[in-house]
Amino acid sequence: MTERHGHILVVDDDRLNRLRLAHGLQQEGHTSAMAENGRQALEMMRSQPFDLVLLDILMPEMDGYQVLAEMKHDDKLRDIPVIVISGLDEMASIVKGIKLGAEDFLPKPFDPLLLKARLSTCLEKKWLRDKELEYFKHVAYLTYAAAAVEAGTFDPCSLAEVAARTDALGHLARVFQSMAREVHAREQRLKQQLQELRIEVDEAKKARQVAEITETEYFRELRQRARKLRQAS
Amino acid sequence: MSEPGAIDQARFAALLESVQGDGAFLAELLDTFLAEAPNLLAAMQQALARQDAAGLRLAAHSLKSNSRDFGAVALSGLCLELETMGKAGTLAGAAEKLAQAEVEYDRVRAALAALRSAE
Numbered sequence: 630m631t632e633r634h635g636h637i638l639v640v641d642d643d644r645l646n647r648l649r650l651a652h653g654l655q656q657e658g659h660t661s662a663m664a665e666n667g668r669q670a671l672e673m674m675r676s677q678p679f680d681l682v683l684l685d686i687l688m689p690e691m692d693g694y695q696v697l698a699e700m701k702h703d704d705k706l707r708d709i710p711v712i713v714i715s716g717l718d719e720m721a722s723i724v725k726g727i728k729l730g731a732e733d734f735l736p737k738p739f740d741p742l743l744l745k746a747r748l749s750t751c752l753e754k755k756w757l758r759d760k761e762l763e764y765f766k767h768v769a770y771l772t773y774a775a776a777a778v779e780a781g782t783f784d785p786c787s788l789a790e791v792a793a794r795t796d797a798l799g800h801l802a803r804v805f806q807s808m809a810r811e812v813h814a815r816e817q818r819l820k821q822q823l824q825e826l827r828i829e830v831d832e833a834k835k836a837r838q839v840a841e842i843t844e845t846e847y848f849r850e851l852r853q854r855a856r857k858l859r860q861a862s
Numbered sequence: 863m864s865e866p867g868a869i870d871q872a873r874f875a876a877l878l879e880s881v882q883g884d885g886a887f888l889a890e891l892l893d894t895f896l897a898e899a900p901n902l903l904a905a906m907q908q909a910l911a912r913q914d915a916a917g918l919r920l921a922a923h924s925l926k927s928n929s930r931d932f933g934a935v936a937l938s939g940l941c942l943e944l945e946t947m948g949k950a951g952t953l954a955g956a957a958e959k960l961a962q963a964e965v966e967y968d969r970v971r972a973a974l975a976a977l978r979s980a981e
Contacts, residue, residue: 643924645894645931649880652887687923716927738931741880 633752635680637661640670640696641714642688646737650683650714653744667691671699674706681751682711683735686722697729708758710751767791767798774805781816783809868966868973873933892978895928899967902928906944906960910953918956919948925963934970937963 637659639650647663654661662677664670668691670682682700686693693713700706713726713734723734732751735744770791777783791802842848881887902925909917926941940963947956 642920643928644898645891645928648891648894649931652881652884656882687920689920737927738877739880741882 631753632658632749633756634658634660635748635752635755636678637748638664638670638673638679638682640664640667640682640688640693641685642666643685646685646714646739649739650744653739653741654748656741657745657748659748667693667696667699670696671706674700674709675703679709680755681748682709683714684711684726684731685714686719686726694725694729697726697731701730708755708762710755712747712751764798767794767802771798771802771805774809778809778812783813785810785813867936868934868969869977870933870935873930873935874977877931877933889978892932892974895932896971896974899925899928899971903960903964903967906963909948910956910960913953915948915951915953917948918953919945922948929970932970932974934966934974937966937970940966 634657637654639647639654639661641647641650641663642665647665651661651663662673662679664673666688670684671691673679674682684693684696697711697713700709700711707730710732711726711730713723713731714737715722715726715734716737726734732754733747735747767790770788774783774788777787785806788802788806792799792806794802877891878885878888881891902921905921906918906925909915909921922941922944926938926945929935929941930938940959944956944959944963947953947959
């Protein structure tokens with residue numbers, strides 16, 4: 630399994646715990662940010678992206694359960710994996726945290742090897758989930774593109790992100806993009822030809838209209854009068 | 863030499879191992895503990911004065927886990943009792959228990975200071 634590194638938010642009111650976790654994370658090549666309570670943690674999560682949250686349960690102001698509950702009600706935060714930090718003597722807290730949506734738990738005192746194992750598993754799962762979500766998003770782009778082709782509003786640039794993929798979906802997007810471009814170019818050529826034909830038709834119509842006027846008896850009389858006036862002067 | 867009984871040497875060694883033998887970082891942790899512990903004891907005193915069981919529980923909880931990590935087993939045990947009282951909301955006997963914790967902390971501080979200078 631590839632070792633994945635992430636940006637991790639440590640939420641703990643205890644400074645010693647924050648120091649130890651930050652040190653452990655740094656040793657494993659992760660970057661981290663610290664929050665001292667639940668409210669601060671939520672503000673940070675809403676202002677910068679995190680790959681994972683290490684969350685203490687018992688905290689002043691807003692505890693870990695409230696943080697989990699808020700995260701699960703927020704579309705932008707609900708998919709960030711959470712590992713709750715708790716003493717093994719607080720099994721009820723751990724169970725409640727997992728019921729509220731935490732991925733796993735980390736017992737206190739921290740064991741560096743266990744921290745590494747828990748992080749590795751959670752980050753791998755998150756990576757796979759992110760890939761899956763991206764795949765579904767790209768499939769949706771292709772579906773929108775097909776609808777846009779039918780509606781005549783297709784923009785080939787709309788598939789640039791999908792076409793950059795190196796897998797089968799990327800290949801499909803490139804083929805689709807290329808075919809859609811050909812269809813678009815053909816349409817443009819046909820429109821041009823149609824425009825030229827319209828101009829020819831319009832000119833013939835104008836000539837006919839002129840002829841209809843100049844060939845009338847009234848127009849001939851006018852012409853004769855004009856000639857006589859020119860001779861008289 | 864540390865005072866006998868105040869610090870469990872095996873647990874202290876485990877803490878050193880958990881920070882991969884990083885002596886400078888261990889010293890930083892020790893300094894932080896010695897700076898934070900009096901604040902937590904004071905927070906417990908204030909919570910008791912207000913009859914604030916939740917406040918007592920919170921401060922006792924922190925000092926319990928911190929002292930346990932440093933091998934201060936007796937102090938951690940006293941804090942666990944205070945935390946349990948706070949959780950249950952029954953503060954009878956908490957003042958006496960807190961007084962014991964303060965005495966025990968003095969022993970722990972002396973023991974850790976000795977370990978700190980030996981590092």
